[in-house]
Amino acid sequence: MTAVDYFITGDHDSARNVLAAALRSQGFEVATSPLGGWSVTRGSVSATVWLGAFAGKSNQRLEYQMQFFDYEGQLVARLNRTNGAGAMGGVIGVSRSADVFTELDQAVGSELTRLGLLANVTHHP
Template sequence: MASSYDFFISGDHDAAKTIIGDALTAEGFTITMNVDGGFHAVRGSTAATVLWGGLAGKKLHMAFDTKFFVDEHGQLVARLSRDLAVGALKGGAIGATKTANAFEATSHAVGTALTNAGVLTSSIAN
């Protein structure tokens, strides 16, 4: 499974960032802005994850980051990524699997939102 996805986006950069933020929020994440202008998306409960590990269900704590940069063609690139080690540490094998599945679903939701807005030119799984 991928540990990151790069989304190549045409059009207005700020509008694309809003689309991505809205897609992450729709997936249940709370978004904060990183100092570099990227997003830190978090959902779940750290306490529930510590207590129940991978059995925390919808309260399983997970965090994904989105970094933004511009490629050589002037397109905005949004890199959605996850830390592979953190999922395993927080919830064991079950937590790692659930985090991986949530990451895939979240990546799909972001790609779908960008496609529906007509701004996604391509994407790459890393």
């Protein structure tokens, strides 16, 4: 699993709104998961099943997770990518999933930094 922890200052609800907007700006849908985190998805399952990596970057089904923690009063948002993310697209799909995850990390980090909310970030291999 690959993950990024964003340590966020300020109001937690406002920070969640900023995070959701940053994820959506990259074409992802955000849905609340049963444990209170988010399911972050983009693309078509059927296109990916039928076409694999040929579904293209915007149509390949990609699924990531966002979890939330409290650390000494700060909101910690953890963006996760499982090792099998993009596997329906074969080797190309897995590679694309990693590339899109990096782009998503940069977009989220840039927006949090721009708004002065990012206290720290930790990347996990």
